[in-house]
Amino acid sequence: MNRRSRIPCSIRLLLRFLLPLSEREYFLGDLEESCALSRGPDRKASRGHGWLHEVAGSLVLRFGHRHHHKLQSDNQEGEGDGMFREFLNDLRFGIRTMRRSPGFATVAILTLALGIGATTAIFSVVNGVLLTSVPYPEPERIVRIRECNLTYGLPSFSVSPMNFSDWKTRSESFDFMTAYTTRRPAYTGGEYPENLLVYTVMEDFLELFGAELALGRGFTPAEFEPDNEQVAILRYGFWQRAFAGKPDVIGDSIILDSVVYTVIGVTDRNWQPINEVDLILPLRPEPRWASNRHEHWLTSIARLKPGITQEQAQSELSNIAATLESEYPDFNTGWDVRVSSLADNLIGGLRPQLLILLAAVGLLLLIACVNVANMMLARALVRGSEIAIRMAVGARRGRIIRQLLAESVLLSFFGAALGIGLAWLGIEIFRAGSSSVSSPP
């Protein structure tokens, strides 16, 4: 029997590697026969086909072979192709392995859960506080303006209404500049008397914060003038609570400290002011303001014009403050202005602490991962004989690695699931313990 092959050795080896075992003998036999009868690839080489063509064909066969398994599995189990079925088998085996050693599984899952839970909880807080703490359009342009008088030992203080009025008139760095203060008027229209938290605001307040209204309209300039009808805009929550979400609430009256206000609007459900107020009222100038710049009680917020930096605004307002100091030496001597971003103002000195906490829990997660990796390494040593047996009965290296990866995926999945639960619990604890953090000082 002539055993000398006409198929080049390299091609034969390549085809042996590519061809599925069930078809290998017949395919190579056919190829050999084609060459022997001068009907094979060496004949076709002159026509531009040849061995490369046949190797490409064997690739098609290999792909087709996998599809053949898919057909069979479709009819038998409906579990998809071979690789996915193998992965499912690996997962099943992984679960059985975990059940055989519950101590290892419990400790590994708990370690991962603690690491993942702590990191997720702290990152959520940091994300909420540092990264997305100011829920207004273009928050980087919103600044808080305060007065300061180092002679009196006041590095940051509220704003005098008349000084605010002069800043607004003379400055050019801002699209909007507004001021507000909070009040606690008595409300007796509900089931029981209560003190509401109310903003009294100057013009442009709603515009500056990009407040949208669910019903009605905002304030008109006339409504900031004395002696006009008193009007109020309700917060969505208060509208639901006090008026049961009454759709035709516009035009209704509400009595605060015995003064009747007409409801002209309801803020959008998603609009979030700095404080949890119930109502927004217009702040109307009073004659006594003009005669006394000593009274500092306003909180001033402004939106920088596009392209204007905080430093430019600070410089302009300091110049105005210096002018006011010379114009009103009795009231303004030693008073300057401090401009700071609203985000920094709300967070205060929390930023470094939060970042350190985030780094700490990041390290905690790293330690948890290293611990679990160590445990898995130790376990791999114990399972050495099991792996050796599996390789002896034909498991390939890649197959063993896939199995171990599937077990790791299972541990990570359970650890992450428990970790998310712990993170949720942690966030709730943070929320309960820090309800006052969002209020400005």
Next chain:
Amino acid sequence: MTMPEKYSNKGPGHPGEFEIMVMLAILRLGPDAYGVTIREELEQETSRTITLGTIYKSLSRLEAKGYLHTRTSEPTAVRGGRRKKLYHVSVTGLRAVNRSLSDLWSLTRGLDLGWETS
């Protein structure tokens, strides 16, 4: 509402165009249908260049669908001491070929496709 068996997606389904060609080649070859002869038959009759891999892919699928039965021959020297895998079309395969060709024939009825009948 249940689908007529003919159009149901359950089961092996309809053979594809190339699968029909392979089954027809096997029917033409009779008992001597294996990779080399099937390829030669198809290349001669269709003027296509076909690799063994393509032939074996279709044979493998047809076998999985139950359209083909196989047997192996004794090893021969010209094949480097390897056996042949010989194919013949099963009853199911015959029905499938008949059904597909019948469907195609029905669809061509009334069309002038420029064929010359011999």
